[in-house]
Amino acid sequence: MRIWSPTKYRFVVGIAALVSLSAMLGALLIGQISLSVVDVFTTLASFTDPQVERSVPFVVISEIRGPRIVAAFAIGAALAAAGAAYQNLFRNPLVSPDILGVSSGAALGAVLGIFLALPLIAIQGMALLGGLAAVAAIYWIGQRIRGHDPVLTLVLAGVVVGSLLASGIALTKYLADPYNQLPTITYWLLGSFAGISKHDLAMALPLMAAAFVVLFALRWRINLLALADDEARALGQNVERLRLLVIVAATLMTAASVAICGIVGWIGLVVPHAVRLLVGAEFSRLLPLSMLVGGTFMLVVDTIGRSIAQIEIPPGVLTAAIGTPVFIWLMAVTFRRST
Amino acid sequence: MSLLGADNLGIGYPRRRIASSISFAVESGQALAVLGPNGCGKTTLFRTLLCLMPAQEGSILIGGACINTMSPADIARQIAYVPQNAAGFFNFSVMEVVTMARAPHLGWFGAPGPRDREIAMGALSQVSMADFGDREFSELSGGERQLVMIARALASQAKCLLLDEPTASLDFGNRLMVLDTLVALKSRGVAILFTTHAPENARRVCGNDADRTLTISRHGAVTISSTAAALQPKALAALYGIHERVFAQPVA
Numbered sequence: 080m081r082i083w084s085p086t087k088y089r090f091v092v093g094i095a096a097l098v099s100l101s102a103m104l105g106a107l108l109i110g111q112i113s114l115s116v117v118d119v120f121t122t123l124a125s126f127t128d129p130q131v132e133r134s135v136p137f138v139v140i141s142e143i144r145g146p147r148i149v150a151a152f153a154i155g156a157a158l159a160a161a162g163a164a165y166q167n168l169f170r171n172p173l174v175s176p177d178i179l180g181v182s183s184g185a186a187l188g189a190v191l192g193i194f195l196a197l198p199l200i201a202i203q204g205m206a207l208l209g210g211l212a213a214v215a216a217i218y219w220i221g222q223r224i225r226g227h228d229p230v231l232t233l234v235l236a237g238v239v240v241g242s243l244l245a246s247g248i249a250l251t252k253y254l255a256d257p258y259n260q261l262p263t264i265t266y267w268l269l270g271s272f273a274g275i276s277k278h279d280l281a282m283a284l285p286l287m288a289a290a291f292v293v294l295f296a297l298r299w300r301i302n303l304l305a306l307a308d309d310e311a312r313a314l315g316q317n318v319e320r321l322r323l324l325v326i327v328a329a330t331l332m333t334a335a336s337v338a339i340c341g342i343v344g345w346i347g348l349v350v351p352h353a354v355r356l357l358v359g360a361e362f363s364r365l366l367p368l369s370m371l372v373g374g375t376f377m378l379v380v381d382t383i384g385r386s387i388a389q390i391e392i393p394p395g396v397l398t399a400a401i402g403t404p405v406f407i408w409l410m411a412v413t414f415r416r417s418t
Numbered sequence: 419m420s421l422l423g424a425d426n427l428g429i430g431y432p433r434r435r436i437a438s439s440i441s442f443a444v445e446s447g448q449a450l451a452v453l454g455p456n457g458c459g460k461t462t463l464f465r466t467l468l469c470l471m472p473a474q475e476g477s478i479l480i481g482g483a484c485i486n487t488m489s490p491a492d493i494a495r496q497i498a499y500v501p502q503n504a505a506g507f508f509n510f511s512v513m514e515v516v517t518m519a520r521a522p523h524l525g526w527f528g529a530p531g532p533r534d535r536e537i538a539m540g541a542l543s544q545v546s547m548a549d550f551g552d553r554e555f556s557e558l559s560g561g562e563r564q565l566v567m568i569a570r571a572l573a574s575q576a577k578c579l580l581l582d583e584p585t586a587s588l589d590f591g592n593r594l595m596v597l598d599t600l601v602a603l604k605s606r607g608v609a610i611l612f613t614t615h616a617p618e619n620a621r622r623v624c625g626n627d628a629d630r631t632l633t634i635s636r637h638g639a640v641t642i643s644s645t646a647a648a649l650q651p652k653a654l655a656a657l658y659g660i661h662e663r664v665f666a667q668p669v670a
Contacts, residue, residue, distance in 0.1 A: 082511035082552050172508070299529035303521055305508050310501050313468050314574070315494030315522035359554070360508030363529060 082359045088368075091358075095371040099152070102375045106148045106382040112139055142277075148378060150275040150283075151394075154336040155346055155377025156370035157287045161329040162347030163354075163369045164294055167362055168304050168325055169230050172355060172413075175348035176333040179237045179326070182344075183244035184213025185337035190251045190264050203282060203338040210334030214326060216240060229308065270341035270395035272381050279339040286335040293328040298363040301325060305360060343395045345402030346373050352409055420445050421481060421578045421609045422467065422497055428475035429459060429466045435474055436462050437638040442630065443479075446577065449600070449610040451620035453648065454634035455658050460613040461502075463634070464580050467611075468499050480578075494522035498571035500564075500581040512558070512566050513551040516541055519573035541573035542566075544606075545599050561592025565599060572603075579603070581612040585619055597622045617649050633657050 083091070107119050118136040126141070161176040169178065176182065188209020192202030220236040221229060248268070255261045294301070303311045304322060311318050333347070350373040351365065358364045377394070380401065384392040420443035430436035436459035444450050452460050465471045467478055469485055478485040480496045488496075498519065516538040520530045530538075542548045545565040550558070555566065564584060571579050584600070585593040600623050604610055614620060620631050624645040631648035633641050635657055647653065655662040 082509075082514070082554060084552075167508075170508070296527045299524075300521070300526060302510070302514070302518060305510070306518070307501060309465065309468075309470055310499065312470055312490065313494060313499035314519060315489070315491035317490065355509065359514070360510050361514045 082361075083357075083364075088358060088364055092368055092371065095368060095375070099371050099375045099378075102378050102382075103148055103152065106151075106378055107140060107144050109382055109386050110139070110144060114139060146275055146277050146280055147272050147381070150280055150340065151272050151378045151381040152374035153280075153284060153287055154272075154340055154343065155350075156374035157291070157332040157336050158343065158347040158377070159350040159354075159369040159373025160291065160294060160366060161332045162373075163351035163362070163365050164301065164325050164329040165347070166351055166355075167301055167360070167365075168322060168329075169234060170305055171234075172352050173348070174234070175344070176329065177241070177344065177347070178234060179217050179330065180213035180241040180244055181210045181330050181333045182337055182342050183241045183248070185210035185334045186268060186342055187244045187247045187251070188212075189267060189338070189341070190248050193260055193264050193267065194251050194255050196260075200278075200282070203279065206338035207286075207334045210337060211330060213240060213244060214330045218323070218326060266393075267341045269393035270343040271391070271393055272340055273385070273391055275339055283335040283339045287332050290328040290331040290335070293324060294332075294366065297321070297324065297328075298366055301362045302360075341395070343377070343398055345398040345406070346377060349402045349406050349409070350376060353405070356409065356412065420479070422611070423479040424467070424476065425479065426476035427466070427473055427478060429462050430474055432474070435638070437634050437640050438475065440476070440632070440640050442632060442642050444578065444609045444611060444630075445628075446607045446609055447604055447628075449604050449612075449624045449626075449629045451624045451629075451631045451645065451648075452611065452613040452634070453617060453620060453631060453657065454613075455636050456615075458634040458636055459638065460634060461582055464499070464582055464611075464613065467580060468497065469493055491522040494574060494576070496576055497578045497580060498574045498576035500567045500571050500579060500584060502583040502586055503560075509554050509556055511551070512542070512547070512553050512555050513538060515555045515566055516570045516573050519570045522574060537575065538569075538573045541569040544572055544603070545569045559592065561588050561595050564588065564592070564596050568596075568599060568603075572608075577607070578609040579611070581610070583614060584612055585614065585616065593619075617654060620645050621649060 104119065108114050108116065112135065114136050119140065122136045122140055158176055165174050165176060165178055166172050185206040188205035189202050192205040197205070217233060217236045217240050221233045224232050252261060252264055255264055300321060303314060303316045304318070304325065308318050351369045354369045354372055355365055358368055380397045381394050384394050384397050423443035424440050427440040428435055428438040429440065440463065442450060452463065454460050466473050469490065480488065480493065485493060513535070517530045517534060520534040520537070524530065539548065539551065542551060545568050547562065547565050547569055550562065550566070555563065558566065568579070584596050588596060597619060600610055600612070604623070610623065612623065624631055627644070629645055630642055631645040633648055636659065641648070651662050655664070
């Protein structure tokens with residue numbers, strides 16, 4: 080297969096951006112109170128005008144659907160970006176943001192917060208801390224155990240620490256009040272965009288943006304991490320420092336998402352993997368398209384989840400239902416091509 | 419002044435010295451073959467020369483300067499490494515693989531520009547792979563991959579190439595193609611160091627009077643001599659621990 084030319088790539092990114100915008104518009108229209116395109120555009124046009132009447136479309140857009148759409152898109156984009164970075168870092172197209180125990184650590188933090196009946200902001204803070212602490216622990220283990228392939232050590236440490244954290248979550252659920260806390264914990268672990276407010280966004284978006292700036296600035300140099308360590312070092316690269324920077328950035332993105340919406344699996348695994356099959360592994364091409372596809376996918380899944388049935392279907396359930404067959408298909412395609 | 423030299427170099431680990439008293443100097447247009455049985459320390463020697471592991475004694479000189487005074491990027495601009503059997507983990511294009519060699523010339527947040535791509539293209543032409551620029555690296559044959567890795571080393575604009583087993587697991591045709599590329603590069607002033615399991619490779623690339631062959635025995639004894647002397651049946655028999663009679667039939 081020949082790699083796409085720059086013109087073709089730019090064209091496809093343009094199309095993807097248009098699809099993203101239409102998906103956002105579509106998501107603004109769909110819901111219990113249906114809005115027309117005219118409603119949406121007149122409201123958006125007068126959005127910053129303080130004199131504007133607090134009409135129904137205005138409230139629906141500014142308080143309910145707007146934050147939810149921004150959150151779904153940002154989280155999808157962040158998870159896809161983190162997944163792309165992790166896959167490059169671990170030289171393995173089958174890893175995801177969960178690989179370093181980020182999601183489990185963040186989940187344990189949040190579950191403990193719910194268990195201790197902390198306020199919402201403290202629960203989110205604990206999720207963030209839990210995710211970062213899990214990765215710090217795994218990275219520390221990787222540094223202590225020398226003489227093995229460092230990437231393999233990190234992955235294995237991630238798997239074992241992840242299962243320890245999962246048992247911590249199980250214990251907390253076991254001890255939790257089965258009438259009040261347990262449903263909240265279960266609901267949160269499934270992931271949900273229903274409760275996301277402007278305040279949540281104000282906390283999560285700056286963290287995601289900061290992490291994105293780091294990944295974007297390093298978008299070419301990250302490619303060197305796909306080489307064997309000796310090769311990258313022989314090219315003058317300080318591999319440890321680069322790897323640490325990328326881990327911190329990708330973890331921050333993942334933990335900030337988990338903190339406001341719970342665990343949504345599959346996006347970080349399937350989206351970058353599929354995009355890599357299309358545009359190749361070069362990170363400065365992989366990153367923007369993965370983020371557009373991840374954001375749009377998450378947004379579409381959430382919009383379907385909140386509109387096809389009387390009750391909301393948790394996005395984690397839908398991403399898994401769509402992600403599993405897509406992933407199996409991708410594996411089949413990849414293996415057929417490599418043989 | 420030599421491009422790359424070692425002065426009384428000792429390689430290995432603090433508790434396990436692999437070889438000592440290695441001294442050599444390679445100049446522009448010169449080749450040095452490193453021969454020795456499996457596990458004798460050929461790769462350790464290369465990793466030490468590339469500053470990927472510390473020297474146990476002695477010093478390494480690049481362009482007359484001691485390697486300890488240089489940054490990793492400085493070193494990477496002077497000597498380039500061609501690893502053994504580069505695997506294609508991901509679907510990078512050939513051009514993207516070669517352009518990675520521009521890393522030591524760019525800042526942390528930099529990306530290669532037109533000039534860097536021009537240099538990469540020039541490097542690909544030098545190994546006759548200019549038409550392969552937008553092909554996927556992982557789909558190339560073993561010999562083509564090896565040529566691309568050599569092009570990547572050239573694209574760093576290093577004057578000295580270190581190749582670890584450049585012909586390992588290549589078929590006869592690919593092996594000759596890679597060896598002839600090395601000879602052609604040598605004639606254009608590139609200094610070449612390579613390890614090999616096949617003495618006939620040393621003869622093919624290091625045939626000139628100026629070229630040298632370095633041997634490391636299983637016990638860490640190091641010799642450096644003309645290639646012709648190193649390839650004497652008696653010397654080879656001692657190096658690989660076999661009987662001289664094996665060479666009754668000429669090797670190549």
